[in-house]
Amino acid sequence: MSSARTARQAATTVFVARRILTMNPAQPRATHVAVRDGRILAVGNAEDVQQWGDCAIDETLRDKVLMPGLVEGHCHLMEGAMWDAAYVGYYDRRGPDGTLWRGLTSMQSVLDRLREAERRMDDDGAPLLAWGFDPILFGTQRLTVRELDSVSATRPIAVLHASVHLMNVNSAMLRLAGIDEDTDIDGIVLDETGQPTGELQEFAAMFPVYQVIGGKLSIAASEKPDAIWNFGRVAQLAGVTTATDLVNDLSPLGNETLRTVTGDPDYPVRIVPALAPQRSPSAGPEALRAAMSANTDKLRFGPVKFIVDGSIQGFTARVKWPGYFGGQPNGLWLIAPEQLAAVLAPFHEAGLQLHIHTNGDEATEVTLDALEKLLAATPRPDHRHTLQHCQMADAAQLRRIRALGLCVNFFSNHIYYWGDAHYTQTMGPDRANRMDAAGSALRLGIPFAFHSDAPITQLSPLFTAWCAVRRRTASGRLLGAEECVPVDDALRAITLGAAYTLKMDDVVGSIEVGKFADFAVLDEDPSECAPERLKDVRVWGTVLGGRVFQAPA
Template identity: 35%
Template sequence: MLTLYPARSIITMNPSAPRADAVLVRDGRIVEVGRQDQMQPWLDYDDHTVDDRFVDKIICPGFIDPHLHPSMAAVLLPMEFITAMRWKLPWGTVEPVTTTAGFDSRMAALHAHKPASEPLFIWGYHQLWHGAMERARINAVSADRPMVVWHRSFHELYMNDAALEMTGISAADIKPGSQIDYPAGHFFENGLGFAISRLNPWILASEKYAAGLERLKQVVHYGGHTTIGDLATGLFDFESEAGALADHLEGDDVPFRTRLVAHGMRLAAGGRSLEEGVAFADALPERNSHRLRFGRHIKLFSDGAFFSQLAQVQAPGYIDGHHGEWLMPPDMLEEYVRAYWHAGYQIHVHVTGDLGCELALDCLEKVQSEKPRFNHGFTLEHFGFSTPEQVRRIKALGAQVSANVYYLHELSDMYANQGIGYERASQMSRLKACFDAGINTTLHSDFTMAPAEPLNSAWVAVNRINHAGDVMGEHERLTAEQALQAITINAAHTLGMADITGSIRAGKYADFSILEEDPLTCSPTELRDIPIHATMFEGRVFAL
């Protein structure tokens, strides 16, 4: 049985035939895309129906976020958001709160509306917008209901009296220098680990975690995705995570597939050698189900968190002279890259600063000379700071780029003033240069580091407008066409799935994002506001 979907326009992302007005689908796959009057031979041969529900819509390839973290999102999504930036979530849009008074009144509103028996977890606080936080300030909202205010960076939190009581944390537990300010209820950096260990019964309880994964499922659908990449499976604990993902992200009600990329450091731990880690990774595809797929992909790490200014940067460094950090010792990264390179893997390396990027490229150059490989897909993940010279090296070495372009929107202003200065801050996410060099380049959210909204990422990449409203690095702006490539076909290439999804052509899965407006002809500043009407995953419509 064939189903014919006429549309206002179809953006195929196949450059040989970029536009069409209808797509013909059978058994979840595209049979033909093009002009309706040219499809008659198929219709003469087989039964068909015409489904005209998208006749006034724009059909795009299903969006792909090639790098997010379902397990981290599952912890965060059950919380309430009070954020300085807008977050569109399936259960409601979180409007920006950018003042101290605004934060307090939103806390009070949440307290008034949520069932009194539940502790209240709030995520998104940031001192630059929301003023200094402390226990007394939360107590002023309520000292009786346990309330925890989590920093946007996730690296610190504040508790009120009731939360301290709930977790059994008393002043006697706190040693000097433990990065806990007990009177302020403030737990930061290393003190945060202590707080989390006491909060685990509430945030990692299996029913909470399951509810979080269900919310993640909604978020992914709501963003218009039909494919995502879990870019560090095993972040917390490999087997329990793999089990939870199988429980929640597989099944007929799940409107997307997930490329699982295992956390390479975790695989070689707990007594396993690096070689045994590679062997473990080799066996992972045996666990694949229809939607959840491991492949010959591995995730490794270079330098530290971008949000925490722990990216390793080349001279002249940070304004205040501090250094970033390495997530793996550089020699260890090289050893791991070598092992997985020789085993034929596509290696994804977390890089945030230009020194971190340089290290990853040095590792790649070494292994390229040991065993030249073509089409190896070595991917620089996040790609915060870079240099134009590195872009040329990326091209020469055959690597690709997966960028968290949202850094530019949320952080370029702050990093210009309090990080590394205007020149380099305005040139973070150097993406036009990558397109010009012919590097396969994609955009991701690293959710919850950025909203899991591909059209929002595309909006940042096209406009490069930061939260203050300034254009940062105008020469690095992408065209709408390039941005759409980045969130569809280029992302499919990065995940090693371009043969089955990422564009609309005969033979691929019928994975579509169905939009109300045309992203290639609308005003660039309206990209992020285009309503998503529905998605189709393997021929099945999932309404929004």
């Protein structure tokens, strides 16, 4: 855990900083912030805050820049659970303990790391598990049973893709999971002879493997205290003070575990779990209301998450004509279009907020049709239903989003990580240039945020903001200059904008009187550094409810 200490005990503590970026347009800059009972009492200069009487002055942050604690509006506690498995991703990744795992840029290096992990295992019967694999970055090469059997033909192996929408397994795992050429499940890829290749697309196809490996590699991690603590460490290192678990089973054990861990004063993050009815069909609005009745300052149930399609880089997202650039078949529906409105209706009618995963523009179109129908039947002026990812939305769809009063949380990291692949393999130049159209959303006045979807990409909101500002791919290609957003708008999107999409802008997202005293502590002012350096601004630590958490040196 990062070192934590409480500011000097007094009724009121005043933090002094070189500069405070408040995200409050009525008072954008300050140098002092007074904190009492974990909340912001006053913001301004020394004279302003001392009007409240006796206070303890905390000079620890005098040479730092404060901004609101960063808000990650789409990520998963799974980020904290994945580190029990081998990381085989293409890009460098830093773990909860600060260890930097180098990215693997060839199929051979992926297999070598798997072999190394297999050699370290003591239990001959245990499965070898790995995560972060990204086949689209290897061109036409695909990972199959043959390659994984070269690592081990007897130990079951499962390799989860970076998108978490696909998985590769070896022959031993296929046998254990009962998957063969006669298994009638969408998403089991077959070769030219009709045999499974070991690639499993989307959750139905992966489900038999999850039955074998249990809760490991699962997106649900709220029942695991170590995973929640690991997640907290990763988030705090990135300056995050409020984060979602945007797929949650709402299990009694998971709820209690979250209450226990977040209730520890040393836990550095506020957690917002979202009920995922597709994983827990029996957990309806009543179960969510019951969980919400026990909300605390650091644990806030409320959102509901649905997933309509898959991932673009996995070719499982649903896209409109002309389809995928390389001619691959269209993706998979995770909710049948004709059923979507009925599936969403009980939660909308109960006054709950919907967060809906739509990657492809066909999935977005179907979702807009369903929401338009629901809002006509049951109007809700401030519903703030949010489209998550919404990567391929076109101009007409964005206008509909604005007319329906929806929010969008863009997956801007895609521009860097997969932009080159989208340009050459999935969408082609025209559609790749309009992906994650935050510039258009800004011009239309659509409320928006940016996210990492951790563990899909590294949890680092300043990097995510940089992706939206620069729109540069890993090779340096500029994708859609007209969709770039100014730095100030990007910073708002990872603070107050994200808080708005979570219906939490009354308590987090800006440094204003009455809100939680949550701050990201930075070594420099991100609003004044060169835009290309935004991702490199160092996070010194965080403040949560007035308590200082310093990141390890």
